[in-house]
Amino acid sequence: MSQSLTIRRPDDWHLHLRDGAMLQAVLPETARHFARAIIMPNLVPPVVTGAQAGAYRDRILAALPEDMDFAPLMTLYLTEDTDPEDVAAAHASGLIKAVKLYPAGATTNSASGVRDFDKVRGVLERMAEIGLPLCVHGEVTDAEIDIFDREALFIEWVLDPIRRDTPGLRVVMEHITTKNGVDYVKANAQDLGATITTHHLIINRNHILVGGIKPHYYCLPVAKREEHRLALRAAATSGDARFFLGTDSAPHTDPLKESACGCAGCFTATNTMSLLAHVFEEESALDSLEGFTSRNGPAFYGLPVNEGSLTLTKGDAVSYPDKIDTGDGPVTVFDPGFPVHWHVTA
Numbered sequence: 011m012s013q014s015l016t017i018r019r020p021d022d023w024h025l026h027l028r029d030g031a032m033l034q035a036v037l038p039e040t041a042r043h044f045a046r047a048i049i050m051p052n053l054v055p056p057v058v059t060g061a062q063a064g065a066y067r068d069r070i071l072a073a074l075p076e077d078m079d080f081a082p083l084m085t086l087y088l089t090e091d092t093d094p095e096d097v098a099a100a101h102a103s104g105l106i107k108a109v110k111l112y113p114a115g116a117t118t119n120s121a122s123g124v125r126d127f128d129k130v131r132g133v134l135e136r137m138a139e140i141g142l143p144l145c146v147h148g149e150v151t152d153a154e155i156d157i158f159d160r161e162a163l164f165i166e167w168v169l170d171p172i173r174r175d176t177p178g179l180r181v182v183m184e185h186i187t188t189k190n191g192v193d194y195v196k197a198n199a200q201d202l203g204a205t206i207t208t209h210h211l212i213i214n215r216n217h218i219l220v221g222g223i224k225p226h227y228y229c230l231p232v233a234k235r236e237e238h239r240l241a242l243r244a245a246a247t248s249g250d251a252r253f254f255l256g257t258d259s260a261p262h263t264d265p266l267k268e269s270a271c272g273c274a275g276c277f278t279a280t281n282t283m284s285l286l287a288h289v290f291e292e293e294s295a296l297d298s299l300e301g302f303t304s305r306n307g308p309a310f311y312g313l314p315v316n317e318g319s320l321t322l323t324k325g326d327a328v329s330y331p332d333k334i335d336t337g338d339g340p341v342t343v344f345d346p347g348f349p350v351h352w353h354v355t356a
């Protein structure tokens with residue numbers, strides 16, 4: 011008898027859809043399985059104002075195939091010039107569900123991010139008052155700091171001071187990659203959650219570098235040592251409601267990835283649910299999958315769980331495309347390096 015599992019329809023709490031031809035091509039890959047996603051604002055130029063977020067939401071909805079049901083949850087890109095009143099109005103109208111903090115220079119399209127955290131104090135205080143979450147790319151950017159230490163030091167040097175200075179600020183540590191991140195969430199009961207990506211549950215830093223460099227495994231924050239991957243797996247499968255799925259599915263075309271200076275990002279929208287079922291089964295935690303993908307995120311964001319459901323069935327190895335064709339060029343789908351047997355069947 012084939013094994014199957016039905017869960018509430020999942021959401022993705024950290025997603026890059028880009029714009030234009032890329033948006034058109036990658037949106038169905040997410041909307042096929044996910045009901046909602048927190049949409050990252052790191053376009054070029056970034057989505058900074060409520061008006062820009064509204065226009066971007068309209069472009070996403072216009073790109074959505076008619077037979078698909080998907081709600082984009084919009085965010086604003088925090089800059090040192092962000093107007094607290096514009097943020098509050100975009101939140102009050104229901105348009106935005108979070109504000110995104112990129113330390114300047116930390117990742118793809120982060121040049122307009124924050125350098126001087128004192129300059130965003132007013133916005134953060136306003137967000138604490140109105141209960142609007144701050145999503146954080148948590149890495150320090152100091153050139154002398156080793157790239158593998160950037161997340162742990164961000165927690166100590168930046169995040170913890172911000173949270174102490176801004177009581178009541180709700181924070182999502184995005185795409186955590188370290189045991190330090192897991193431990194910080196666990197030690198802070200109040201107002202703190204974290205997203206975990208699919209790929210950081212699967213690869214450690216060896217996968218990127220051993221036997222030849224694998225540009226499609228390069229993302230930021232970069233995958234860490236095996237002990238950190240195991241800590242992420244334990245957190246994701248623990249049932250602790252503060253951890254939820256944010257795929258960080260981040261499409262870049264193959265020429266931009268397979269390059270002497272390749273872009274950061276793994277594209278996992280296509281096969282994430284199959285991969286997660288595989289991981290949760292390996293951890294003997296299939297009964298925690300629904301919490302991670304479909305319940306913990308809505309609970310943190312104060313939203314209802316989805317009405318629909320998604321069924322996964324175990325069978326022959328799943329076949330999914332190696333690449334998605336886009337008007338901008340091919341985008342390689344994340345290859346875990348092993349066969350997965352969980353099919354999304356309904």
Ligand SMILES: NC(=O)N[C@@H](CC(=O)O)C(=O)O
Pocket residue numbers: 026052117118147228229230231258260261274275276
């Ligand atoms: N994660 C990544 O490696 N890349 C993301 C940016 C981000 O989420 O930091 C992107 O926009 O390509």
Ligand SMILES: [Zn+2]
Pocket residue numbers: 117147184185230231
């Ligand atoms: Zn990021």
Ligand SMILES: [Zn+2]
Pocket residue numbers: 024025026050258260
């Ligand atoms: Zn991201």
